[in-house]
Amino acid sequence: MNTQFVPIYQMLTEETAIKYVKDKGYLVQSENVLCEEIGDGNLNLVFRIVNEKDQSVIVKQALPYAKVVGESWPLTIKRAEIEGKALQYFSEHTPQFVPKLYGTDTLLAINVMEDLSDYKILRTGLMEEGNYPDLPEHIGEFLAHTLFYSSDFGLHQGKKKERVAEFVNPELCKITEDLVFTDPFYPSESNDFELELQKDVETIWHDPILKLEVAKLKRKFLTEADCLVHGDLHTGSIFVTGNSTKVIDPEFAFYGPIGFDIGQFFANILLNALSVEEELQSKRLQIISKTWDVFSQTFSSLWTYSEVEPFVEVDAFLEDVLKHTWRDSLGFAGCEIIRRTIGLAHVADLDSIQDQKTRIKVKKQALALGRRLITQRTIIPSPNQLSLY
Amino acid sequence: MNTQFVPIYQMLTEETAIKYVKDKGYLVQSENVLCEEIGDGNLNLVFRIVNEKDQSVIVKQALPYAKVVGESWPLTIKRAEIEGKALQYFSEHTPQFVPKLYGTDTLLAINVMEDLSDYKILRTGLMEEGNYPDLPEHIGEFLAHTLFYSSDFGLHQGKKKERVAEFVNPELCKITEDLVFTDPFYPSESNDFELELQKDVETIWHDPILKLEVAKLKRKFLTEADCLVHGDLHTGSIFVTGNSTKVIDPEFAFYGPIGFDIGQFFANILLNALSVEEELQSKRLQIISKTWDVFSQTFSSLWTYSEVEPFVEVDAFLEDVLKHTWRDSLGFAGCEIIRRTIGLAHVADLDSIQDQKTRIKVKKQALALGRRLITQRTIIPSPNQLSLY
Numbered sequence: 001m002n003t004q005f006v007p008i009y010q011m012l013t014e015e016t017a018i019k020y021v022k023d024k025g026y027l028v029q030s031e032n033v034l035c036e037e038i039g040d041g042n043l044n045l046v047f048r049i050v051n052e053k054d055q056s057v058i059v060k061q062a063l064p065y066a067k068v069v070g071e072s073w074p075l076t077i078k079r080a081e082i083e084g085k086a087l088q089y090f091s092e093h094t095p096q097f098v099p100k101l102y103g104t105d106t107l108l109a110i111n112v113m114e115d116l117s118d119y120k121i122l123r124t125g126l127m128e129e130g131n132y133p134d135l136p137e138h139i140g141e142f143l144a145h146t147l148f149y150s151s152d153f154g155l156h157q158g159k160k161k162e163r164v165a166e167f168v169n170p171e172l173c174k175i176t177e178d179l180v181f182t183d184p185f186y187p188s189e190s191n192d193f194e195l196e197l198q199k200d201v202e203t204i205w206h207d208p209i210l211k212l213e214v215a216k217l218k219r220k221f222l223t224e225a226d227c228l229v230h231g232d233l234h235t236g237s238i239f240v241t242g243n244s245t246k247v248i249d250p251e252f253a254f255y256g257p258i259g260f261d262i263g264q265f266f267a268n269i270l271l272n273a274l275s276v277e278e279e280l281q282s283k284r285l286q287i288i289s290k291t292w293d294v295f296s297q298t299f300s301s302l303w304t305y306s307e308v309e310p311f312v313e314v315d316a317f318l319e320d321v322l323k324h325t326w327r328d329s330l331g332f333a334g335c336e337i338i339r340r341t342i343g344l345a346h347v348a349d350l351d352s353i354q355d356q357k358t359r360i361k362v363k364k365q366a367l368a369l370g371r372r373l374i375t376q377r378t379i380i381p382s383p384n385q386l387s388l389y
Numbered sequence: 390m391n392t393q394f395v396p397i398y399q400m401l402t403e404e405t406a407i408k409y410v411k412d413k414g415y416l417v418q419s420e421n422v423l424c425e426e427i428g429d430g431n432l433n434l435v436f437r438i439v440n441e442k443d444q445s446v447i448v449k450q451a452l453p454y455a456k457v458v459g460e461s462w463p464l465t466i467k468r469a470e471i472e473g474k475a476l477q478y479f480s481e482h483t484p485q486f487v488p489k490l491y492g493t494d495t496l497l498a499i500n501v502m503e504d505l506s507d508y509k510i511l512r513t514g515l516m517e518e519g520n521y522p523d524l525p526e527h528i529g530e531f532l533a534h535t536l537f538y539s540s541d542f543g544l545h546q547g548k549k550k551e552r553v554a555e556f557v558n559p560e561l562c563k564i565t566e567d568l569v570f571t572d573p574f575y576p577s578e579s580n581d582f583e584l585e586l587q588k589d590v591e592t593i594w595h596d597p598i599l600k601l602e603v604a605k606l607k608r609k610f611l612t613e614a615d616c617l618v619h620g621d622l623h624t625g626s627i628f629v630t631g632n633s634t635k636v637i638d639p640e641f642a643f644y645g646p647i648g649f650d651i652g653q654f655f656a657n658i659l660l661n662a663l664s665v666e667e668e669l670q671s672k673r674l675q676i677i678s679k680t681w682d683v684f685s686q687t688f689s690s691l692w693t694y695s696e697v698e699p700f701v702e703v704d705a706f707l708e709d710v711l712k713h714t715w716r717d718s719l720g721f722a723g724c725e726i727i728r729r730t731i732g733l734a735h736v737a738d739l740d741s742i743q744d745q746k747t748r749i750k751v752k753k754q755a756l757a758l759g760r761r762l763i764t765q766r767t768i769i770p771s772p773n774q775l776s777l778y
Contacts, residue, residue, distance in 0.1 A: 152611045157566060158559040164614075165554040170547040177546060182699055208704040215700035216709065222541045225553075225614050310571055311604035315597040320605065 009064065009077060009108060017047040017059050026102055026112050027051045042067045043075070043251075048115060056117070057102060062109035062251070066175075076171045077109035079251040084111045085166065086250035089228060090142070093149050097142040098247055099239075116246055119239035126235060126272045127349055129280060136287050138245035139238070139265060140294025147258050148302045150228035153309050164225050169254040172231065173221075176252065180335050181218035184343040185211055193342040196360045200367050201342050213374045217331045225255040233261040234336075234347075235268040259325045262295065263332025268347065270333065270369060271340055273388055274362050275349040281388060289383030292329075296322050327377045330386075334373030341366045365389060398453065398466060398497060406436040406448050415448075415491055415501050416440050431456045432464070432640075437504060445504040446491060451640070453498075455564075465560045468640040469498035474555065475639035476500070478617060482534040486527055487636055488628075505635055508628035515624060515661045516738055518669060525676050527634035528627070528654060529683025536647050537691045539617035542698050542710075553614050558643040561620065562610075565641065569724050570607035573732040574600055582731040585749045589756050590731050602763045606720045614644040622650040623725070623736075624657040648714045651684065652721025657736065659722065659758060660729055662777055663751050664738040670777060678772030681718075685711050716766045719775075723762030730755045754778060 012020065014035040022030045032052045039046030043066050050056035062080040065072050084104030091098050100114035125132065148154040150163065183190045185204060193201055204210060230237070231252030239246040266288050273284035299322070306312040340347045341363050350366065353359035369388060373380075380386060401409065403424040411419045421441045428435030432455050439445035451469040454461050473493030480487050489503035514521065537543040539552065572579045574593060582590055593599060619626070620641030628635040655677050662673035688711070695701040729736045730752050739755065742748035758777060762769075769775060 152608070157563055157611065161557045161559040161562065165557045168550045168554045170550040173550065174546055186699060211700065211703045212705050212709065215703050215706045218700060219541070219710075222546065223615050224612055226612050310575060311600065311607060314600045314604050316601050317604045320601065321608075 011063065012045055012047065012059065012061050012108075012110075014047065017045075017061075018049060020108075020110070021049050021057060021059060021112070024103065024112070026057050027055055029053055029055070048117065050115075056115040058099070058113050058115050060111045060113065064109075079169070079172055080104065080109035080111055081106045082167060082169055082172070082253050083249070083251040086228065086230070086253035087111070087113070089150065090146050090247065090250070093145040094142050097138055097245055116239045116248070119241050119244070119246060121236055122238040122240045122245075123235035123268070123272070123348060125240050126269075126284075127275075127352065129276065130240075131283075132240050132242070132245070134243055135240065135245055136290030137294050139247075140291045141298055142245075142247055143262055143265075143291075144295045144298035144302060147227040147229070147261070148299055150255075151226055151258065153303060153306050153312060156308050163228060164255045167228060167254045169231075169252065172252045173254055173256075176231065177218065177221065179344050180339045181214060181221060184335075184339040185214055190344040191342055192344055192346065194360060194363070197342060197363055197367070200364055204338065204342075204367065204371065207371070210371055210375055213331065213377075214335060217328070217335055217374070220257045220328060221260065221332075224257040226258040227255065228253060229256040229258075229261045231256065231260070233264045235265075235272065257328055257332075258321075259328030260332050262292075262325065262329040263334075264336050265291065266329060267333035267336035267340070267370075268349075270388065271337060271347050271366060272349045274366055274369070275353060285383075285386065285388070288386065292326070292383045296326075326382070330373045330377035330380060334370040334375075334377070337366050337370035337373065341370070400452065401434055401436065401448065401450050401497075401499075403436065406434075406450075407438060409497075409499070410438050410446060410448060410501070413492065413501070415446050416444055418442055418444070437506065439504075445506070447488070447502050447504050449500045449502065451498040466498035468558070468561055469493065469500055470495045471556060471558055471561070471642050472638070472640040473500045475617065475619070475642035476502070478539070479531070479535050479636065479639070482538050483531050486531040486634055505628050505637075508630050508633070508635060510625055511627040511629045511634075512624035512657070512661070512737060514629050515658075515673075516664075516741070518665065519629075520672075521629050521631070521634070523632055524629065524634055525679030526683050528636075529680045530687055531634075531636055532651055532654075532680075532684045533687035533691060536616040536618070536650070537688055539644075540615055540647065542692060542695050542701060545697050552617060553644045556617060556643050558620070558641065561641045562643055562645075565620065566607065566610065568733050569728045570603060570610060573724075573728040574603055579733040580731055581733055581735065583749060583752070586731060586752055586756070589753055593727065593731075593756065593760070596760070599760055599764055602720065602766075603724060606717070606724060606763070609646045609717060610649065610721075613646040615647040616644065617642060618645040618647075618650045620645065620649070622653045624654075624661065646717055646721075647710075648717030649721050651681075651714065651718040652723075653725050654680065655718060656722035656725035656729070656759075657738075659777065660726060660736050660755060661738045663755055663758070664742060674772075674775065674777070677775060681715070681772045685715075715771070719762045719766035719769060723759040723764075723766070726755050726759035726762065730759070 014037060018033055018035045021027055030051050033049055035047055035049045037045060038048050044063055045061045047059040048056060062077045064077050066075040087098055087101045099116055102112040104111050152160055187205060230250045231254055237249045239248055269284055269287050273281045300318060303312055303318050311317055350363055353362060403426060407422055407424045410416055419440050422438055424436050424438045426434060427437050433452055434450045436448040437445060451466045453466050455464040476487055476490045488505055491501040493500050541549055619639045620643055626638045628637055658673055658676050662670045689707060692701055692707050700706055739752055742751060
């Protein structure tokens with residue numbers, strides 16, 4: 001094969017993906033390699049390439065468009081660079097919780113990284129009633145380290161401001177601004193819900209108190225540049241085994257509010273909790289309370305060693321930061337729960353409920369939970385007071 | 390003269406400033422021109438160049454260092470580009486309130502602009518007990534337009550995020566972070582105050598409630614990217630005549646909290662108010678209440694025409710934004726008043742009080758006012774409840 005990579009973007013095929021890996025030397029021995037495209041094709045191509053020694057890599061390439069539910073729109077391939085940089089940053093602080101990054105190719109919008117084929121997507125694992133006892137500790141630690149060390153408490157102000165500019169990510173943020181914070185609260189064409197939910201949905205559209213709180217949360221998302229956030233930390237962005245956890249896909253990363261990732265993670269655990277049997281539900285709630293405990297304890301211990309912010313010594317400042325982070329997390333979780341129920345992108349946890357009556361009932365519960373988290377976020381003091389209904 | 394401008398930074402002299410203006414054609418007729426350096430030499434060189442027809446321009450060049458009270462430290466000349474861009478942005482929305490910008494030279498860190506020699510620095514005007522009846526309307530309108538149209542309420546999210554990156558201004562922000570929000574609240578070497586204030590200053594350093602509130606305000610300054618703010622809107626950054634107002638020197642411009650400029654303006658009016666006779670004080674307070682009224686009314690009317698944020702239709706969202714803007718303004722004003730009294734950079738309004746006893750008394754009043762604005766900002770509902778003592 002004589003294909004030459006010219007320096008313009010082109011979509012990889014299984015053949016050119018193999019050639020790319022060989023040319024760049026990502027697999028040392030690569031006489032006989034197999035390549036399989038394993039992505040869902042909506043946003044990215046994902047190739048798994050394995051050699052005769054069973055060594056393998058993942059080649060992920062951003063597509064110049066996004067496809068969701070049949071719709072297709074142009075989308076910047078710059079997100080591959082953002083994803084690579086975010087993985088790089090995460091691995092500096094918590095290498096154990098992200099795939100190894102072997103290289104980023106800005107021109108071709110490619111990241112080459114560790115193959116995690118023996119891992120399972122957390123959402124699938126939870127739907128199969130899997131048990132991941134270390135998950136809360138892993139995610140709590142991941143969040144505490146990555147959020148703290150990108151914030152003004154853990155990073156020199158000049159370096160932080162450089163990062164803010166580097167991670168400006170308008171197109172991916174716009175997806176969240178529209179699909180999480182706006183469309184579900186208006187009669188937008190992008191919404192997608194069963195007819196049986198029409199009344200509940202209209203109640204949302206006409207609830208001025210709810211919408212005021214969503215407006216405030218959206219404003220936070222738009223303006224608060226606290227930390228480098230993953231930006232899309234649902235249970236489909238987490239890989240698990242029995243004792244290992246890997247956060248993947250940070251292409252939505254940007255400098256945003258400290259509670260955003262926490263909230264999205266909580267929301268997706270709660271959506272799963274609503275879909276499972278009662279005896280499993282308390283275990284799901286425990287994931288949330290344990291994750292929050294680990295996050296807040298780890299964040300607190302990093303805080304005491306802050307070398308960049310003199311005010312960390314001030315009484316009650318840490319408590320104030322954590323209190324508002326908790327509240328914001330609940331609010332963001334509420335928006336995520338609502339949009340995953342009636343917006344464009346659903347979750348399998350709810351949609352796969354076969355019995356229609358049950359599915360509608362659970363979705364109504366989801367909407368009620370989302371509304372409660374948004375409007376009561378300042379009066380739910382801690383995870384112990386968090387309930388599904 | 391045969392001097393050639395080579396493409397590296399060099400400090401202008403009166404001679405080379407004239408040559409620069411001639412070469413670039415900023416003064417059409419320039420056979421006989423006069424040039425005078427009129428800056429204070431701390432941060433910038435400012436040349437006034439006038440020709441035989443009495444046409445004139447200002448050539449402002451950023452120095453690669455800052456000098457304050459004898460100290461000197463390196464400082465990026467990139468601030469000239471920021472200043473040029475900010476003036477450009479301001480003039481798109483309120484051309485009547487900024488000097489005309491004729492050109493920006495990034496390499497030489499120069500802005501060439503309208504000569505405002507017939508204007509007076511507002512601080513001087515106020516100290517001379519001048520009367521500027523249009524000032525509140527002008528500043529209120531300037532703030533409303535420039536803040537609104539750079540925010541997510543008035544600017545498309547993608548464009549806004551580009552601007553956030555463009556106006557990343559770490560070195561100038563660090564000056565504010567240190568000198569306004571940190572040093573005055575700690576026994577820092579940069580502080581500068583009379584021995585008679587030692588006890589009051591130590592009370593500040595050991596007041597945990599005050600320091601917690603300052604910590605929160607500093608965090609807002611560090612993280613909240615609401616709007617393009619001027620960043621240094623004290624009464625020395627405003628030129629006035631009897632009926633015209635020009636905002637100058639936006640080299641500290643960056644995307645920051647919406648209340649910051651308002652707060653710095655309030656603070657410097659309040660500092661003046663403390664220094665004048667009682668019968669003049671109420672007039673100074675009226676500047677604040679009128680400016681707030683004009684700002685909030687203008688901002689509110691722009692709000693109703695927002696084409697970028699669907700949530701502007703939500704009940705009470707505007708009220709919420711204005712309420713928090715007001716509170717933040719008071720908090721920022723409190724920090725500015727304290728730092729102008731005991732920090733590195735003082736104001737002439739206080740320092741020029743000849744009688745020492747009076748000066749110390751007024752400075753103590755300033756410290757008390759600053760503390761009150763910071764700690765009571767959530768319970769002072771409107772300008773009518775604002776008092777000096």
